[in-house]
Amino acid sequence: MRFRPEPQVPPDQAGRTGILLCNLGTPDAATPAATRRYLAEFLSDPRVVEIPPLAWKPLLHGVILRTRPKQSAAKYQSVWLPEGSPLMVWSRKQATMLRGYLGERGHAVSVRLAMRYGNPSIASQLDELKARGCTRVLVVPLYPQYSGTTTASVVDAVADWARGARHVPALRFIDRFYDDPGYIRALTRVIHQHWQSHGRPNKLVMSFHGVPERTVKLGDPYYAECVETARLLAERLALKDSEWVLSFQSRFGKAKWVGPSTHDTLVELGAAGAERVDVVCPGFVADCLETLEEIAMEGRDTFVCAGGKQLQYIPALNDNPVWLAALAELVQEHLQGWPTRGHARGAGG
Numbered sequence: 001m002r003f004r005p006e007p008q009v010p011p012d013q014a015g016r017t018g019i020l021l022c023n024l025g026t027p028d029a030a031t032p033a034a035t036r037r038y039l040a041e042f043l044s045d046p047r048v049v050e051i052p053p054l055a056w057k058p059l060l061h062g063v064i065l066r067t068r069p070k071q072s073a074a075k076y077q078s079v080w081l082p083e084g085s086p087l088m089v090w091s092r093k094q095a096t097m098l099r100g101y102l103g104e105r106g107h108a109v110s111v112r113l114a115m116r117y118g119n120p121s122i123a124s125q126l127d128e129l130k131a132r133g134c135t136r137v138l139v140v141p142l143y144p145q146y147s148g149t150t151t152a153s154v155v156d157a158v159a160d161w162a163r164g165a166r167h168v169p170a171l172r173f174i175d176r177f178y179d180d181p182g183y184i185r186a187l188t189r190v191i192h193q194h195w196q197s198h199g200r201p202n203k204l205v206m207s208f209h210g211v212p213e214r215t216v217k218l219g220d221p222y223y224a225e226c227v228e229t230a231r232l233l234a235e236r237l238a239l240k241d242s243e244w245v246l247s248f249q250s251r252f253g254k255a256k257w258v259g260p261s262t263h264d265t266l267v268e269l270g271a272a273g274a275e276r277v278d279v280v281c282p283g284f285v286a287d288c289l290e291t292l293e294e295i296a297m298e299g300r301d302t303f304v305c306a307g308g309k310q311l312q313y314i315p316a317l318n319d320n321p322v323w324l325a326a327l328a329e330l331v332q333e334h335l336q337g338w339p340t341r342g343h344a345r346g347a348g349g
């Protein structure tokens with residue numbers, strides 16, 4: 001059967017609104033086997049690696065998936081929490097808190113967390129939302145800056161699921177929030193709080209996940225949106241140009257990525273004798289391997305080895321109440337003006 005059989009939702013029970021929070025995904029365990037499964041799915045996505053399959057598959061299966069899972073699993077072990085992967089732990093907490101924020105305002109909404117790669121899958125959570133009577137779903141990729149490699153890939157997964165569904169819910173997406181006042185306010189708050197308890201650094205490094213330069217040349221708006229987030233943040237923090245710098249981390253593969261690289265920036269700052277740098281990663285709303293290991297551990301070593309004294313990592317937004325309030329507000333904004341006719345118990349109606 002091409003389209004799934006599904007229970008009928010009686011009109012009087014229809015109209016729940018589903019909120020699907022999506023982040024990237026993470027291995028189920030900090031083991032080479034689980035990391036391999038996760039990387040195989042992630043790195044097989046043509047949105048992520050834009051190399052023709054005939055050239056990429058042999059490299060992926062013959063080289064990368066034979067070596068990287070073991071190395072990455074060791075890194076995951078160094079940040080793993082008793083409850084699991086930091087990305088999963090924080091994302092779950094965010095979903096729970098968002099439920100509270102939206103519930104308080106009395107709307108008939110269901111909030112679910114999905115991961116683009118690994119578990120819980122986007123398809124499984126869309127199935128759950130449908131089973132709860134959601135006839136419309138707001139999809140919220142937790143990427144502040146739009147990129148084809150991340151945001152559009154969530155759209156692909158939702159579209160793949162919809163392709164097999166009989167009763168497809170009405171769909172909306174929050175495709176970006178890089179300049180959202182609440183998001184910028186929450187970042188400002190976290191940084192101010194850090195500076196209140198630890199004093200100020202010589203330099204604030206704003207480090208974003210990188211993407212291949214080619215994707216930007218081909219029209220990906222990601223780089224420009226990172227630049228704008230950084231500018232807005234510096235403005236809100238009233239920083240002079242000499243007090244902050246923008247950089248890009250997590251380079252992967254041999255192609256040229258957008259720069260300047262966070263690694264090179266930390267080496268330069270360390271060699272120039274900077275006493276203390278603080279690093280904040282505004283593109284990650286939840287702490288994960290890329291912030292806790294690559295910045296707070298590897299980055300610190302890089303900076304100190306180059307001659308710097310102290311690197312302080314400023315945590316991601318995680319469970320910050322100002323952030324969750326901003327996210328709830330953003331969700332409400334996107335539900336506004338969504339007609340409730342035929343969606344009897346919809347939010348905002």
Ligand SMILES: C=CC1=C(C)c2cc3[nH]c(cc4nc(cc5[nH]c(cc1n2)c(C)c5CCC(=O)O)C(CCC(=O)O)=C4C)c(C)c3C=C
Pocket residue numbers: 024025026027039043048049068072085087143147149150209210211212222250252283284287288289290
């Ligand atoms: C292969 C190329 C990659 C692109 C392009 C890319 C873009 C990209 N990624 C994030 C957010 C995250 N990436 C994370 C991990 C991660 N990223 C890549 C590769 C690319 N990312 C790999 C191979 C990995 C896995 C870890 C490793 O083996 O190094 C994570 C953390 C996941 C976790 O479990 O903690 C996040 C989050 C963005 C925002 C982005 C483009 C804008």
Ligand SMILES: [Fe+2]
Pocket residue numbers: 209250
């Ligand atoms: Fe990544």
Ligand SMILES: [Fe+2]
Pocket residue numbers: 250289290294
């Ligand atoms: Fe990394």
